[in-house]
Amino acid sequence: MYQLLKQIVKTGIVSEPAPLPDDALRALEQRLGQVILKHFGRALAIRHVDAGSCNGCELEIHAMNSPYYNLEGLGIKFVASPRHADMLLVTGPVSRNMETALKRTWEATPDPKLVVAIGDCGCTGGIFGESYASCGRVSNVIPVDVAVPGCPPTPVAILQGILTAITPGR
């Protein structure tokens, strides 16, 4: 126990400041009113859905939970069910085998809700494109508010996308 406490004290606080929102990432105009956003901005519940990624974007979503990014300090947490979520964070080109599951997850998320598509594949279909097995970009299957490019996008870029979605647009 002594070693454990010593390590915690030695490590200190490593959290870094959060990025600012970026309107260039918006795929749709901000649809939610100020009042709702004020609440989302202070307690945002996110459900992650991997709709067919290579698992690269998931690595960066995990990394976003590292102490450097202090996600919970920003009022953001990942939840286990879409029924508890305000936002879906969707990765991958949407495989046809995940199309129904993604639609059902979106339907199970209560309104008002936001969708952030993560990664080059989520934005455009990426290297996998559209095929007999792939529906391509996330917005081909469900409406997307903010799309974050990158292969994979860094934790800062993902966080910026999330913050953009919950900030009033121009």
Added chain:
Amino acid sequence: MSKAFEELGLDATPLAGAMPAFCVSIPAGELRGICEQARARKARLVALWGSDETPRRAGYALHLALGFPSGLLWLSVPLSREDPHYPGIADIYASANRMQRAAADLLGIIPSVDADRRKWLRHGAWPEGAFPLRKTVEAAARFAQGPDRYPFIPVEGEGVHEIPVGPVHAGTIEPGHFRFSIVGEKILRLEERLGYKHKGIEKRFEQMTLEEGAKLAGRVSGDSTVAYAWAYAMAVEGATGTEPPPRALALRGILLELERIANHLGDLGYLGNDVALSFGFFQFWRLKEDLLRTHAQLFGHRYLMDAIVPGGVAKDLPRGAGESLTAHLERIEREVAALKSIYDEHAGAQDRFIMTGQVTPALAERMGLTGLAGRASGIARDLRVDYAIPPYQQLDPRAASHTRGDVAARVAVRFDEVFESMRLVQALVQQLPPGDIRAPLAAAAAGARGVGWIEGWRGEVLIALETAAANRIHRLHPHDPSWQNWPLLEHAVHGNIVPDFPLINKSFNLSYSGVDL
């Protein structure tokens, strides 16, 4: 000189390339006999896949890669166009079951001596009787989305009930379906259903040139991008007769070991998290983040994607960066050693780790467990050790080996491998040869074969390549060790309680994308 694989009655042709590999064509009637003999000689099934040879005025073909001490044996079995059946081998090599079903879904080549003929990769995206990997099917073809009925094996009895989980899981995990049959909290049976991420990777390769394919290979399973990129490069270099320069090989070794360290650090953090030791998660993920930032600084990408290209590597280690990398790793090593002693002495964590999710060495041997999980269950195989090719040749790498086969053993293997990989990176940095980092890629003849075989952090990654004309890809099968290890997860959970499933699952940390393709 004796013939290669003469003991099996074969005269196999050596394939050009870095790893010892041989190929031979056999009639379907001899397949089972050869597999039985290979099994008796302790050869393992590395991969099984099919191909469409009809544009070459032939039928279809079944391919097997078997791992022998002398190298990889690539067996091809020509099948007729009208009746592409072959005698199944899942009773000889248990791990062949899902691979045979995948080949049946994609190409319509059917095992005839096999109990399990259920679909595997085909959900609702294409109908029964359509085979998307056949050359007559366009990649852009669309099939009407059909119903997806899958016959899970039911468990019946007093007090037995089912918990269906997924494909969308509760955490940030890839999609898959787990069907638990339980009594009280105890797991009687687990049945996995994968294939949700099938996005047509093998078809996509066939639209690409050998150069273009490198980027896709690095995205078969994102957490193993270096292993796949190297295996791909090795296969292309073999097929084209390209010799990568020694400096490139040393840099590839550095990249592969860094990928191993980064993944192990992340897993060790999550394994702490899953036993309610969130301290471990935050500490290990701080160390992992530090390493990822160093990757970005030195190689331009946090996960080292696209760093390895056919012919060599894309980016050299900047001048003077070797020392800073070594110093950084020494710091991480000290911290990991401190964290290891905290994990070792934490009674709560050890209580959850020890004897949880056990795969005994006997079961591992029988079912073909491989890679990291194999080394935790007494299967002391590691390509870096078994076939010491450059740059590992002079480094004398040591394979981790534990025999208890529980979560604790898989944790121990990760700690051992983190320390060993740090030693390897430091040695490679010190002995980095001067010279070029990339050789020009020679042109490939149509029908040339190449094999890439790399010990990634999860286990052995195989790329089996056959070229088409004009430097294009006729057929490429990327094979992830998760094919072999997923079925063992079903065994590992027997008799454990449902709340321990996430911990057991994480201790294997298998790839979905790598097997769904």
